[in-house]
Amino acid sequence: MDLLVQQLLNGLVKGSIYALIALGYTMVYGIVELINFAHGDIFMLGGFIALAVLGFFGVAISQALNPAGLVQGGILPTILVLLATILLAMLITGLIGVIVERVAYRPLRNAPKLTALISAIGMSFILQNVGQIWHGPAPVPYPEVFANNSFTLFGRVTIGLKDIFVVLICITLMATLQFFIQRTKLGKAMRATAQDYDTSKLMGINVNLTITITFFIGAMLAGAAGLIYGMQVHSMQFVQGYQAGLKAFTAAVLGGIGNIPGAMLGGFLIGLIEAVSDQYISTAWTPVVVFGVLILILTLRPSGLLGQQVPEKA
Amino acid sequence: MQATKTPATPPQGRTMRRVLEGSFTRGQIIGGLIALAVLIALPFIYNKDNLTAWNMKAIFVEPPVLIGTMADAAQYVILAIGLNIVVGFAGLLDLGYAAFFAFGAYTYAFLASGHLAQLTGGKIQIHLSFWLVLFIAAAVSAFFGALLGSPTLRLRGDYLAIVTLGFGEIVPAVFLNLGNIKIGDTSINLTGGVDGISGVDKPGIATFGLGSGICRNLKMNPNPLTGGCRLNNLNPEPYYFLYIGIVVLLVIAVSNMRSSRLGRAWMAIREDEIAAAAMGIDTVKTKLLAFASGAALAGVAGVMFGAKLSLVGPNSFDFNTSVFILCMVILGGIGNIYGVIVGALILYLTQTIFLINLPNALNKLGTDNKIEFLAKTDWSGLKFMIYGIILVVLMIVRPEGLIPSARRKAELRGETGEPRALVAGAAGRGSDEAERANPVATAERESLYDMQTEEQPTERNDR
Numbered sequence: 001m002d003l004l005v006q007q008l009l010n011g012l013v014k015g016s017i018y019a020l021i022a023l024g025y026t027m028v029y030g031i032v033e034l035i036n037f038a039h040g041d042i043f044m045l046g047g048f049i050a051l052a053v054l055g056f057f058g059v060a061i062s063q064a065l066n067p068a069g070l071v072q073g074g075i076l077p078t079i080l081v082l083l084a085t086i087l088l089a090m091l092i093t094g095l096i097g098v099i100v101e102r103v104a105y106r107p108l109r110n111a112p113k114l115t116a117l118i119s120a121i122g123m124s125f126i127l128q129n130v131g132q133i134w135h136g137p138a139p140v141p142y143p144e145v146f147a148n149n150s151f152t153l154f155g156r157v158t159i160g161l162k163d164i165f166v167v168l169i170c171i172t173l174m175a176t177l178q179f180f181i182q183r184t185k186l187g188k189a190m191r192a193t194a195q196d197y198d199t200s201k202l203m204g205i206n207v208n209l210t211i212t213i214t215f216f217i218g219a220m221l222a223g224a225a226g227l228i229y230g231m232q233v234h235s236m237q238f239v240q241g242y243q244a245g246l247k248a249f250t251a252a253v254l255g256g257i258g259n260i261p262g263a264m265l266g267g268f269l270i271g272l273i274e275a276v277s278d279q280y281i282s283t284a285w286t287p288v289v290v291f292g293v294l295i296l297i298l299t300l301r302p303s304g305l306l307g308q309q310v311p312e313k314a
Numbered sequence: 315m316q317a318t319k320t321p322a323t324p325p326q327g328r329t330m331r332r333v334l335e336g337s338f339t340r341g342q343i344i345g346g347l348i349a350l351a352v353l354i355a356l357p358f359i360y361n362k363d364n365l366t367a368w369n370m371k372a373i374f375v376e377p378p379v380l381i382g383t384m385a386d387a388a389q390y391v392i393l394a395i396g397l398n399i400v401v402g403f404a405g406l407l408d409l410g411y412a413a414f415f416a417f418g419a420y421t422y423a424f425l426a427s428g429h430l431a432q433l434t435g436g437k438i439q440i441h442l443s444f445w446l447v448l449f450i451a452a453a454v455s456a457f458f459g460a461l462l463g464s465p466t467l468r469l470r471g472d473y474l475a476i477v478t479l480g481f482g483e484i485v486p487a488v489f490l491n492l493g494n495i496k497i498g499d500t501s502i503n504l505t506g507g508v509d510g511i512s513g514v515d516k517p518g519i520a521t522f523g524l525g526s527g528i529c530r531n532l533k534m535n536p537n538p539l540t541g542g543c544r545l546n547n548l549n550p551e552p553y554y555f556l557y558i559g560i561v562v563l564l565v566i567a568v569s570n571m572r573s574s575r576l577g578r579a580w581m582a583i584r585e586d587e588i589a590a591a592a593m594g595i596d597t598v599k600t601k602l603l604a605f606a607s608g609a610a611l612a613g614v615a616g617v618m619f620g621a622k623l624s625l626v627g628p629n630s631f632d633f634n635t636s637v638f639i640l641c642m643v644i645l646g647g648i649g650n651i652y653g654v655i656v657g658a659l660i661l662y663l664t665q666t667i668f669l670i671n672l673p674n675a676l677n678k679l680g681t682d683n684k685i686e687f688l689a690k691t692d693w694s695g696l697k698f699m700i701y702g703i704i705l706v707v708l709m710i711v712r713p714e715g716l717i718p719s720a721r722r723k724a725e726l727r728g729e730t731g732e733p734r735a736l737v738a739g740a741a742g743r744g745s746d747e748a749e750r751a752n753p754v755a756t757a758e759r760e761s762l763y764d765m766q767t768e769e770q771p772t773e774r775n776d777r
Contacts, residue, residue, distance in 0.1 A: 029472070033472075112713065114644050115644065117644070118705055119705065121705060122703070123702060125701050126702035126703060126706070128698060129702065133695055133699075249476070250479075253473060288484050288488060291484050295484075299465045299477075302469045303473065
């Protein structure tokens with residue numbers, strides 16, 4: 001029982017990373033109907049950028065093995081540094097997302113959907129290569145940001161301070177996103193554009209700006225996920241974007257692509273399924289289990305868990 | 315690049331005429347024959363003896379390497395043609411096509427290698443002929459194509475894509491994991507795991523009573539078991555000719571399929587599934603047949619892969635392979651067989667020859683001309699970036715693909731520069747004009763189905 005709870009907790013942490021990445025896929029898909037293959041690689045670059053920002057704040061990779069935690073003076077400064085890092089990294093990653101959209105997708109706005117898909121794949125290769133040139137082919141160690149602070153719950157289940165921080169950050173970001181989309185004027189513009197591109201234009205919405213902002217926000221969330229992933233797994237490698245991106249995309253579809261709460265739900269679900277399968281079946285079969293569940297769910301609910309049966313756009 | 319391949323024989327005899335007439339224009343037949351002639355002549359012109367005789371150095375790549383690479387490219391040409399049936403004709407986005415490639419390759423590896431003997435301690439020895447397994451593997455892959463296609467029937471658009479992607483991930487993972495099945499304390503290695511199945515048989519060729527002495531002259535090994543010849547990897551030329559032959563046959567077959575009732579039904583479904591169903595097309599059967607036909611071609615390519623490489627492992631069939639084939643189809647010109655052949659050749663040769671040799675060539679260029687920047691940079695690290703840039707730029711410059719199908723060209727010409735809103739209303743008008751300006755396009759058989767329904771979302775809203 002303890003083992004199950006422990007694995008569920010691990011899955012929750014892992015799932016929150018998938019959920020953050022999945023949000024970018026789902027937002028972009030909702031608005032321009034494009035599977036943004038480069039998104040996973042933006043996540044990877046986000047991890048590297050966060051690493052650079054951490055270095056800028058004086059947290060170096062070489063200190064990775066320092067057991068006392070990296071920032072002098074306890075937990076509060078650590079959290080402040082992390083928050084600053086996350087904000088800065090998100091900003092830079094967001095800008096990369098905007099550039100990618102501008103260079104590779106906007107010229108193809110009126111082209112067939114599959115054309116933009118190939119352009120996205122090309123962009124993914126480019127970003128992967130950037131990551132490879134920047135940090136080399138080997139996995140890059142990530143500093144242990146929090147010292148080994150952990151709590152023991154119910155006797156034997158341990159949860160790290162880091163895990164709590166990760167889940168809190170994810171939930172905050174998702175809540176902010178939900179608020180932004182539901183309550184602000186820009187969010188309303190995004191929903192309108194996603195629903196009907198042309199009518200929104202007639203209503204005076206700056207569609208190009210809205211799409212740019214969508215890419216910006218999606219990439220920002222991926223950047224945050226990059227830092228969190230690095231903290232959690234203690235390494236980042238240029239191919240990680242592809243791996244995590246595939247899972248996150250699966251999560252987005254599982255929840256119902258284009259649906260924001262769906263992406264969160266899908267992310268958490270994939271994380272949980274993975275953790276349970278790793279424990280009780282075998283890590284080798286985990287991809288089979290994850291995609292098997294995906295296919296089963298889509299066969300029963302063809303539009304994902306929370307997706308509505310929406311018509312395909314022209 | 316000359317690459318279109320069409321019939322080996324001009325339309326002379328009655329049967330031949332019937333096979334070719336319906337599906338090929340005169341231009342296609344002539345162009346195909348010229349391309350075929352060029353391809354057949356290639357090993358005779360570009361070979362070591364000639365290079366020495368003309369006192370020339372190899373251009374970019376040594377002759378045997380080029381011929382071997384072309385034989386590998388033939389597998390990808392077939393894969394691209396097969397995926398084009400699913401994505402181009404029937405309009406079903408398949409992101410896990412490499413799975414069927416894997417079924418074909420593993421079928422051949424099981425039926426034509428020492429693996430089963432090893433597995434059963436020599437009790438079962440199966441060494442089926444390459445030619446027989448071509449058909450068996452096509453059937454096996456087609457069966458799995460229909461099987462894996464069946465859950466997708468209710469799905470639309472990208473949900474379908476993700477389910478195929480799921481299968482594309484599951485199939486190689488299963489082949490990998492079946493290499494280590496633990497039952498109690500014994501572990502069974504069914505598929506060779508990550509190392510795969512090695513020592514797969516080479517294709518054999520009958521000598522038609524000429525005796526195995528002729529094998530050496532044809533650069534093959536004699537096969538004492540059958541009295542025929544066996545291909546070997548030292549001389550890729552027999553592979554090259556053999557595979558070109560298979561490609562030619564499949565191009566004729568798929569072209570005929572495309573203009574058959576079934577092919578027209580695929581295109582009708584691609585344009586508007588509901589309208590197609592209303593016209594009496596059995597959409598379930600038609601879609602499954604698209605998956606099965608596409609998969610059958612992948613099965614054939616899988617056998618060719620196993621026979622050429624002699625090694626079948628799970629890593630050759632991952633998501634990257636699926637994406638690579640999809641790129642070939644879209645980049646070449648989705649829906650157009652000749653387009654996807656060109657796309658497959660260009661992308662395969664880019665990846666295997668151009669990008670591999672580019673770093674050294676650039677460095678050499680820099681040293682020769684004293685351009686420090688060219689000479690000093692380590693270009694090999696930039697391979698994928700160059701590849702990515704090629705993809706992005708090509709798509710932006712030619713969104714319709716290199717050799718688009720007439721339909722798609724017409725659609726895009728009607729659309730260029732206009733926002734989607736206006737296009738949705740005016741699509742019919744726009745492309746009608748385009749087609750009037752382009753009589754060749756109108757003559758294409760495809761435009762029989764030119765209903766321009768792709769841009770009319772209103773009917774679908776009710777679903």
